[in-house]
Amino acid sequence: MDYKVKGRDIIVSEPDLDLDETLDCGQAFRWKKMPSDYDCTYTGRFVNTPLTVSQTGKGSFIFHDTTEEEFLTRWVDYFDLNTDYSEFKRCFSEDETLSKACAYAGGIRLLRQDSWECLISFIISQNNNIPRIKGIIDRLCENNGGDFPDAEVLSRETPDTLAYLRSGFRAKYLCDAASRVSSGETDLSAIAAAPIEEARAELKKILGVGPKVAECVLLFGMHRTEAFPIDVWIKRVLAEYYPGGFPEFAAANAGIAQQYLFHYIRTGLK
DNA sequence: CGCCAGGACGCCC
DNA sequence: GGGCGTCATGGC
Numbered sequence: 001m002d003y004k005v006k007g008r009d010i011i012v013s014e015p016d017l018d019l020d021e022t023l024d025c026g027q028a029f030r031w032k033k034m035p036s037d038y039d040c041t042y043t044g045r046f047v048n049t050p051l052t053v054s055q056t057g058k059g060s061f062i063f064h065d066t067t068e069e070e071f072l073t074r075w076v077d078y079f080d081l082n083t084d085y086s087e088f089k090r091c092f093s094e095d096e097t098l099s100k101a102c103a104y105a106g107g108i109r110l111l112r113q114d115s116w117e118c119l120i121s122f123i124i125s126q127n128n129n130i131p132r133i134k135g136i137i138d139r140l141c142e143n144n145g146g147d148f149p150d151a152e153v154l155s156r157e158t159p160d161t162l163a164y165l166r167s168g169f170r171a172k173y174l175c176d177a178a179s180r181v182s183s184g185e186t187d188l189s190a191i192a193a194a195p196i197e198e199a200r201a202e203l204k205k206i207l208g209v210g211p212k213v214a215e216c217v218l219l220f221g222m223h224r225t226e227a228f229p230i231d232v233w234i235k236r237v238l239a240e241y242y243p244g245g246f247p248e249f250a251a252a253n254a255g256i257a258q259q260y261l262f263h264y265i266r267t268g269l270k
Numbered sequence: 271c272g273c274c275a276g277g278a279c280g281c282c283c
Numbered sequence: 284g285g286g287c288g289t290c291a292t293g294g295c
Contacts, residue, residue, distance in 0.1 A: 026276055122276075129275035132293060168291025173278085210278045231276035262276075272295105279290085 018107020173208025
């Protein structure tokens with residue numbers, strides 16, 4: 001990754017990043033595609049820090065109206081720009097299906113998201129589809145001045161007061177998560193640092209958090225790249241291409257491989 | 271109308 | 284331990 005400051009913008013060059021593939025592949029739900037004179041422009045937030053970012057060509061980007069310090073301390077980390085994704089793709093190319101998935105959408109990166117926001121987002125995601133997940137999260141933030149509500153704010157709600165979300169049976173799960181995190185009963189930063197099995201078990205104590213949601217929180221909210229969420233799409237990939245199991249050589253970064261496969265099977269094979 | 275969606279829970283055996 | 288009905292909501 002290279003960058004230079006130009007006025008109030010940061011001009012970034014990173015060959016292994018594509019905004020459409022990274023911001024609209026089902027790992028994050030708060031980025032909105034805007035009308036744009038560039039290839040594409042997205043606006044969104046990391047926790048409460050807003051950003052508008054454009055892709056101006058293959059591997060070239062403008063991070064609008066941000067300082068060098070904010071870029072280096074926040075956005076480099078969020079977009080995982082200090083990690084060399086070509087190394088992952090070279091490793092994955094040993095497997096035929098993974099190789100095709102990487103060729104199809106080589107600009108996917110694993111965003112380093114906030115663990116609390118991930119927990120809530122993926123509780124909402126269960127037995128749900130991506131457009132409706134985005135709608136529920138939109139209403140949740142809209143009701144909080146545009147910011148994602150923290151655990152203490154959300155812990156003051158009840159399933160009844162959350163009716164405006166139209167999140168259905170998931171509302172009681174959100175309340176339980178908020179109550180546990182705001183009281184300290186669930187310590188997300190401790191879970192992020194814990195051995196993986198211990199972390200899984202601790203997350204699954206939250207009502208509405210089962211194996212799939214726990215893996216998503218570990219992968220997307222805690223950057224545990226060995227976590228491997230299995231939803232209906234990945235089930236199809238495993239059944240069709242990996243009947244003998246997922247390749248061992250990719251296990252340490254199975255979650256990153258999973259992102260390429262998820263996007264590939266959902267949009268690349270139609 | 272029925273089927274599906276980045277599933278989990280409660281109950282049954 | 285595995286199997287199955289149920290849980291809201293909305294798009295197709």
